Amino acid sequence: MSYDYDLFVIGAGSGGIAAARRSATYGVKVAIAEGNRLGGTCVNRGCIPKKLMVYASHFPALFQDARGYGWSAVESTFDWKTMITAIDNELTRLNGVYRKMLETSGVELFPSYAKIIDPHTIEIDNRQVTADKILIAVGGYPVKPDIPGIEYTITSDDMFLLQSQPKHIVIMGGGYIGVEFACIMNGLGSQVTQLIRRDLVLRGFDDDIRSMVQEGMEQHGIRIIRVDDPPVIEKTSDGLNVILGDTHQETIAVDTVLTAVGRKPNLNNLGLENAGVEIKNGAIAVNQYSETNQPNIFAVGDCTDRMNLTPVAINEGRAFADTQFGGKSRTMCYENIPTAVFSTPEAATVGLMEDRAREEFGNEAIKVYRAKFKPTYHSVSGRDERVMVKLVVEEDTDKVLGAHMVGENAAEIIQGIAIALKMGAKKSDFDGTVGLHPSIAEEFVTLR
Known part of the structure; x- marks a missing residue:
């Protein structure tokens, strides 16, 4: 035909x-x-x-x-x-x-x-x-939750269409979209309150990444509130009221509410x-x-x-x-795909999270190498910014199963490390690599 x-x-x-x-x-x-x-x-x-x-x-x-x-x-x-x-x-x-x-x-x-x-x-x-x-x-x-007043909220698609900057924005959702916009708006000078359903942001990421990103966000002035029940949103003559129930019993007056609860x-x-x-x-x-x-x-x-x-x-x-x-039969491999969250501080990861590695290989089979430090750049900047680098290794084979980082240029650094993991690099390969000094990235080859 x-x-x-x-x-x-x-x-x-x-x-x-x-x-x-x-x-x-x-x-x-x-x-x-x-x-x-x-x-x-x-x-x-x-x-x-x-x-x-x-x-x-x-x-x-x-x-x-x-x-x-x-x-x-x-x-x-x-x-x-x-x-x-x-x-x-x-x-x-x-x-x-x-x-x-x-x-x-x-x-x-x-x-x-x-x-x-x-x-x-x-x-x-x-x-x-x-x-x-x-x-x-x-x-x-992007989807919106079925809650009272949801029609007054915007989604991530609408953020680029706003004609004026929100003075105070509430962001519903602790995933990477909500986290990134919380950090963006905070950096641009808006007051930011973020509502999350769990103790930490970024569910699905390594726990060290989750805790360190949230700590950095709060240090930079973002208010993060854990809520069990969704809020009620009311329109007012001045903007919107976000009414929190359960243990909070608080009303937050804002001009914009962003829903970032999934797609x-x-x-x-x-x-x-x-x-x-x-x-x-x-x-x-x-x-x-x-x-x-x-x-x-x-x-x-x-x-x-x-x-x-x-x-x-x-x-x-x-x-x-x-x-x-093309006559070239091939499939997509979903292992060791690097991922970044462009938050402040930035985070990036490739391979297995620590808890997933322990679940898959057994707790005793996994060894974790981790370092937290203040980078040289901030030794005189006056800001107390920290970096975390982490390798998850299977002890018997010495194979690196996961690499995780929080800090400036995390995405750029993890992109290179992703190649090493894709090739099956061992911890000894990292140890045998000469570091670029002074740099943050060299910490990955000096972890002991």
């Missing part, structure tokens, strides 16, 4: 664009549909604009640090509108880059939303096209039921080759809810293209 396209991709985020471009290099006819800005969550509502806000939030501390090094005090004010405009301009530029990349690759772009009609048919722009294979890469969206696959109005695509636990069910229960329909990225990270979606998309069109 003849089709209009060899591959039709629904969703032009990180995974979709990577798959479309790689597939096109194999000489197949590819189209991609996207009803929003190109680049998906990462480029438009996540990684990129958030990281730019992280950079902006660090300048007040740098101005303060400079005084310890002999520079005169800096009198500076922050303009939210200038920052938001600059970020939006950069996102517009990046969208142009992605558009050009698709054009250069020979991928046809439909700037509209697409819906599946049957296993080989897609509806778009009030017409139907056919494809031999369909790839779904529609990402996810879900973005499957609404996609027409998956028309093609009989299986949904499991709210996500598209796929095998190791990103194949759904329909042999010609595939899915990658956050809509599959495997590991929701931009580089993972990109690798999944490229692995799909190589396997289906």
Whole structure:
């Protein structure tokens, strides 16, 4: 049977664009549909604009640090509108880059939303096209809890659309999104209160990371409150009241409430039921080759809810293209994927957490090497900032199972260490490596 396209991709985020471009290099006819800005969550509502806000939030501390090094005090004010405009301009530029990349690759772009009609048919722009294979890469969206007054809150998507800076913001959720925005807004000068359901932020990370990040956040002035029951939110003439129940019995007057309690696959109005695509636990069910229960329909990225990270979606998309069109059958490996939290202090990790390693290998089989110290930079800055580096090692084999860090440039350092773990490095390999002195990173090769 003849089709209009060899591959039709629904969703032009990180995974979709990577798959479309790689597939096109194999000489197949590819189209991609996207009803929003190109680049998906990462480029438009996540990684990129958030990281730019992280950079902006660090300048007040740098101005303060400079005084310890002999520079005169800096009198500076922050303009939210200038920052938001600059970020939006950069996102517009990046969208142009992605558009050009698709054009250069020979991928046809439909700037509209697409819906599946049957296993080989897609509806778009009030017409139907056919494809031999369909790839779904529609990402996810932030969810809101069902609590009184939730309609007055915003999500992480809305943070980049605020036209004025919140004076006092309450952030609901202790995951990495909530933590990062808490640190950003605190650094920019807003008063920040964060509500979490557990004793520590960043559930799913190593306990040393969790405790040290939270300690740093509170030291920097963020108020973190553990709540058992969700708050009630009331609109007032001046803003919002966040009413805490249980043991707190407190009302917090704010102008903005950010809900950061999780994300879900973005499957609404996609027409998956028309093609009989299986949904499991709210996500598209796929095998190791990103194949759904329909042999010609595939899915990658956050809509599959495997590991929701931009580089993972990109690798999944490229692995799909190589396997289906390039004659290079391969799958995505989900072991030893590095992860960073761009909080203040920053955190990064790769491999197993200490408690997971002890659970998997046995408590006596694991040896932990850890160091906490003040970095040289802050020896004269006047700020009491600490760094933590940690290796989790299996004693019998000497293999490094996990590496964890809290401190400045943690992501940059752990990225390099991730290569070592991917290659199966042993603690003796770290010990035998000469350190770069003086640096924070050298602590990883001097742990004893």
